[in-house]
Amino acid sequence: MYIEKDKPKCHCGVFGIYGNHTAALQTYYGLHALQHRGQEASGIVTRDLNASGKPHFNLIKGNGLVSEVFADHSLLTDTLTGNSAIGHNRYSTTGSSKSKKNIQPFHVNYRMGNLAVAHNGNLTNEKMIREELVEEGAIFQTTSDTEVILHLIARSKLTNQIDQVKEALQKIEGAFSLVILTDNCLIAARDPYGFRPLSLGKFENSYMVASETCAFDIISGQFIREVEPGEMIVIDDEVLATGEVKSFRINGDVYPKKHCIFEYIYFSRPDSFIFGHNVDKMRRRLGKVLAKNHPVYDKDNEKVIVISVPDSSNTTAMGYESQLEKMGIRSKMEIGLIRSHYIGRTFIQPGQANREIGVRIKFNIVKGVLENRTVVIVDDSIVRGTTSKQLINLIKEANPKEIHLRISSPPIMHPCYYGMDFPSKDELIAYRFKGNVKEIEKYLEVDSLEYLTIEEMLEAVKEADPDNFCTACFSGKYPTTVNANFKKEIYEI
Ligand code: SF4
Numbered sequence: 001m002y003i004e005k006d007k008p009k010c011h012c013g014v015f016g017i018y019g020n021h022t023a024a025l026q027t028y029y030g031l032h033a034l035q036h037r038g039q040e041a042s043g044i045v046t047r048d049l050n051a052s053g054k055p056h057f058n059l060i061k062g063n064g065l066v067s068e069v070f071a072d073h074s075l076l077t078d079t080l081t082g083n084s085a086i087g088h089n090r091y092s093t094t095g096s097s098k099s100k101k102n103i104q105p106f107h108v109n110y111r112m113g114n115l116a117v118a119h120n121g122n123l124t125n126e127k128m129i130r131e132e133l134v135e136e137g138a139i140f141q142t143t144s145d146t147e148v149i150l151h152l153i154a155r156s157k158l159t160n161q162i163d164q165v166k167e168a169l170q171k172i173e174g175a176f177s178l179v180i181l182t183d184n185c186l187i188a189a190r191d192p193y194g195f196r197p198l199s200l201g202k203f204e205n206s207y208m209v210a211s212e213t214c215a216f217d218i219i220s221g222q223f224i225r226e227v228e229p230g231e232m233i234v235i236d237d238e239v240l241a242t243g244e245v246k247s248f249r250i251n252g253d254v255y256p257k258k259h260c261i262f263e264y265i266y267f268s269r270p271d272s273f274i275f276g277h278n279v280d281k282m283r284r285r286l287g288k289v290l291a292k293n294h295p296v297y298d299k300d301n302e303k304v305i306v307i308s309v310p311d312s313s314n315t316t317a318m319g320y321e322s323q324l325e326k327m328g329i330r331s332k333m334e335i336g337l338i339r340s341h342y343i344g345r346t347f348i349q350p351g352q353a354n355r356e357i358g359v360r361i362k363f364n365i366v367k368g369v370l371e372n373r374t375v376v377i378v379d380d381s382i383v384r385g386t387t388s389k390q391l392i393n394l395i396k397e398a399n400p401k402e403i404h405l406r407i408s409s410p411p412i413m414h415p416c417y418y419g420m421d422f423p424s425k426d427e428l429i430a431y432r433f434k435g436n437v438k439e440i441e442k443y444l445e446v447d448s449l450e451y452l453t454i455e456e457m458l459e460a461v462k463e464a465d466p467d468n469f470c471t472a473c474f475s476g477k478y479p480t481t482v483n484a485n486f487k488k489e490i491y492e493i
Contacts, residue, residue: 011419013037013089016179018186020206024080027087030215038091048082055183088118110154113183119146121175121419175418185236192255194229197274212272257468258479287319289460294450298374307336317378359390370398385429410474
């Protein structure tokens, strides 16, 4: 058993670049910056030309972190040659995480040439499409939903490859931010609701696309704009020459935007710009609204000590503390928990008794700043509640006066069908306690526990239109109809 963070598991990270002789290397750096979006496996495919000018694809993928899969750096310079590439960091949300075959990018060679795809999100009608395709004779190599996209493109009766891709994208439903590499272009596409982020950038004379803008920053690239929900963009040699990116609508209908609000709460890096705003700013605002509506006071009028659960809650805790001060509540932001960044895949003996070691390996307390103080722990979410309980036990060892837990999202009550992996409903602490926060507070044995309400969460992101967000895992209001088989496959088996 390895240390598992009790947080929703993020979908995946994608990166693509067209027109740069160091394409593989830049993709490697880009994937590094996107490592937080998936740590199970990583892969890069490049397009190169052989001596007679014929395109061929090179593919390396494997289990592990980007630095592990590409530990042999000659892979990036000698094997993954070519001036265009796409890459993927995987955390499996569909398909067996064990199977090496499910590691992306996927690559096929069909009548129009090479085709490689990398996908972030979940296709909610994948099962239906897969069954139809199997019925027609298609043979699937993987259990990943992404493979249906390749089959739909390859089986299209249309003759133009861009039309084939567009037609395939019109058939799939759910969440997708995609990068596709062909013999002569890079395609990036985002589902009509825009659940997952996807941005367009420039590096020297080449163009890039990435799940988050932090992947551009790492190579000193330049952010151009976000790929619009329902947009498919094409980068080819003509675009390199003219500087005019080709843009198509996947279909004519206009859908309401439904960005995943969890990207702001937890998933995306604070240094990224997504859904029209800086994540850092939105995360601070979540902290401020949390403080405004759920402040903590010290009964002796001493300073309240605000600590984050590093690293994902750091920015939120800063927002929380600054708002307390603004409200005249004496407070101080402290580093009360030290997180080890070197645990990697540390082994932990299975079994309940040994679970605590997982938290202890990962975190330690700074007793001096917590002892005899009123402590507010700011965290972004509670999933199972096991890690929170262990962390609180750890903090109690410092003998604080009181412990208050503040969560910058509402209780998670429902599954996500759009690419985020929550445990089964019965494992969600909020679901187990039927949303009764007082009961959760009792279970966690803290002096108080308070969450943001859905309205408060939307108030925090109000600079972006609150209607533009998906909140289904909190509210149960799903922006799309979800195939019953898909629900069953993901959450009941
Ligand atoms: S259900 Fe929750 S995690 Fe999933 S897309 Fe909607 S807001 Fe994001």
